[in-house]
Amino acid sequence: MLWSNQSGGGGGGPWGRPGGNGGGPWGNGGGGKTPPNLEDLLRRGQDRLRGLIPGGGNTGGGYGGGGPSSSIGGGRSAAVIAALAVAVWLATGFYTVYPRQVGIETIFGRYVGTKGEGLRYNFPYPIGGVVKPDVGSQNSIQIGFRAGPGGQGRNRDVPDESLILTGDENIVDLDFEVQWRINPLKASDFVFNLQNPEGTIKAISESAMREVIGRRNIQAILTNEQSSIAQEVKEMVQKALDEYGAGVRIEVVQLVSVNPPPEVRPAFIDVNAAQQDADTAQNEAKTYASREVPQARGRASQIFQQAEAYRTKATADATGQAARFSEVYASYKAAPAISRERLFLETMEKVLGSVNKVIIDQNGVQPGSGTAAGVLPVLPLTEFGARAQSPAATGAAR
Numbered sequence: 001m002l003w004s005n006q007s008g009g010g011g012g013g014p015w016g017r018p019g020g021n022g023g024g025p026w027g028n029g030g031g032g033k034t035p036p037n038l039e040d041l042l043r044r045g046q047d048r049l050r051g052l053i054p055g056g057g058n059t060g061g062g063y064g065g066g067g068p069s070s071s072i073g074g075g076r077s078a079a080v081i082a083a084l085a086v087a088v089w090l091a092t093g094f095y096t097v098y099p100r101q102v103g104i105e106t107i108f109g110r111y112v113g114t115k116g117e118g119l120r121y122n123f124p125y126p127i128g129g130v131v132k133p134d135v136g137s138q139n140s141i142q143i144g145f146r147a148g149p150g151g152q153g154r155n156r157d158v159p160d161e162s163l164i165l166t167g168d169e170n171i172v173d174l175d176f177e178v179q180w181r182i183n184p185l186k187a188s189d190f191v192f193n194l195q196n197p198e199g200t201i202k203a204i205s206e207s208a209m210r211e212v213i214g215r216r217n218i219q220a221i222l223t224n225e226q227s228s229i230a231q232e233v234k235e236m237v238q239k240a241l242d243e244y245g246a247g248v249r250i251e252v253v254q255l256v257s258v259n260p261p262p263e264v265r266p267a268f269i270d271v272n273a274a275q276q277d278a279d280t281a282q283n284e285a286k287t288y289a290s291r292e293v294p295q296a297r298g299r300a301s302q303i304f305q306q307a308e309a310y311r312t313k314a315t316a317d318a319t320g321q322a323a324r325f326s327e328v329y330a331s332y333k334a335a336p337a338i339s340r341e342r343l344f345l346e347t348m349e350k351v352l353g354s355v356n357k358v359i360i361d362q363n364g365v366q367p368g369s370g371t372a373a374g375v376l377p378v379l380p381l382t383e384f385g386a387r388a389q390s391p392a393a394t395g396a397a398r
Contacts, residue, residue: 093124100136102187105129111188131191135182138251141202143209144175145256163261164210170218175257176230178205178237181249189247201241201248208236218260222268223275226255 096119097103103115105122106129122128144162162173180201182190194200212232216225234253241248260268332339 089124093121093128095120095122095130095132097132100134101132102135102184104131104133104188104191106131111192114188133182133187133191135184135187137181139180139198141178141180141198141205142175143178143202143206144173161206164213166213166218166221167215168217171261172213172218172221173257173259173261174209174213174221174255176205176209176233177252177254177256178202178250179252179254181251183247183249186245186247189245191247193245193247197246197248200244200246201237204240205233205237205253208233208240212236218268219271219275222258222260222272226258230255 095103097115097117099117101117103120103122105112105115105120107123107127109129120130122130144158146156146158157173157175159173162175164172164174166172178201190197209229212229213221216229221229230253234250237253238250241250259265328339328343
């Protein structure tokens with residue numbers, strides 16, 4: 001045979017000669033150790049296993065346990081093992097809801113409740129299940145462009161999404177971003193009602209933006225209505241998602257870039273610059289008006305008050321003169337001659353009071369002298385009166 005010892009003769013098998021030094025796998029062949037009994041090894045292992053299981057120490061006969069005690073011990077062992085397996089299975093139902101999460105529990109696929117953060121329990125699989133959506137993170141959907149690495153900048157444009165027809169049949173290149181969160185109060189709606197949340201929100205947002213842009217002219221879209229467009233789109237998207245029961249809350253709709261198509265962009269830039277110049281001129285005019293109008297109103301009010309004061313004064317003077325005339329007329333009617341003489345004297349007093357003249361009463365002339373009594377013709381009454389009224393003459397006199 002192949003296992004024959006070619007040098008010594010005689011067949012010893014694969015472990016050498018029966019009487020030589022080769023022996024078998026458990027020692028020498030003839031004079032060494034004998035192979036162990038497999039039945040003894042199995043019986044000792046069975047006895048040790050029964051000793052570890054409560055109630056299993058009562059062994060039966062030989063290998064295989066042929067008596068009634070062995071059957072009872074084997075049944076108890078199976079029950080204990082089954083109970084341990086059930087306990088381990090039930091223990092797998094514990095789960096943890098971390099901050100920024102909610103636990104959506106189901107039993108046989110039916111929604112049974114929502115749990116907050118902490119250690120929770122539900123029946124394990126396949127009876128129960130738990131879904132833990134992240135309600136604290138803010139998600140972003142880009143329409144018309146795709147952001148670069150890390151969400152910074154624009155990596156590339158998507159014309160199929162960004163080119164939109166306006167109300168005046170122009171085309172605008174519009175990129176915008178929608179930021180949304182899962183509504184913590186309606187997380188179950190988000191889990192069960194939306195199969196593709198990002199795709200649904202993107203489709204609704206793009207449709208709403210096209211509808212809003214289609215109602216406006218391109219000039220208003222490029223200049224002063226971008227904030228109102230973003231707010232209107234946000235409201236429309238939120239309303240549509242609420243009708244679908246999506247459990248989503250739209251945070252912000254932000255217009256990232258609003259430009260005319262590249263072919264006509266220079267012309268629109270010129271128009272926009274002209275519009276900005278017009279706005280600047282209007283603002284300067286409003287500033288000038290806000291400064292000049294109050295001053296003009298103040299001057300007008302002053303003139304009006306002066307005219308009102310003059311009117312009051314003139315009216316009062318006229319009223320007083322009319323009353324005085326009435327009194328003079330009443331006196332004149334009572335004594336016309338005396339009144340005429342008094343009026344004459346008063347008038348002459350007013351007229352001659354400011355005239356620098358010397359009046360000589362001719363009735364007082366002395367007979368034969370040709371001069372009035374007590375009046376020297378050579379006396380310079382006029383010059384003397386002027387010197388008497390001047391301050392220099394007054395000082396010299398002192």
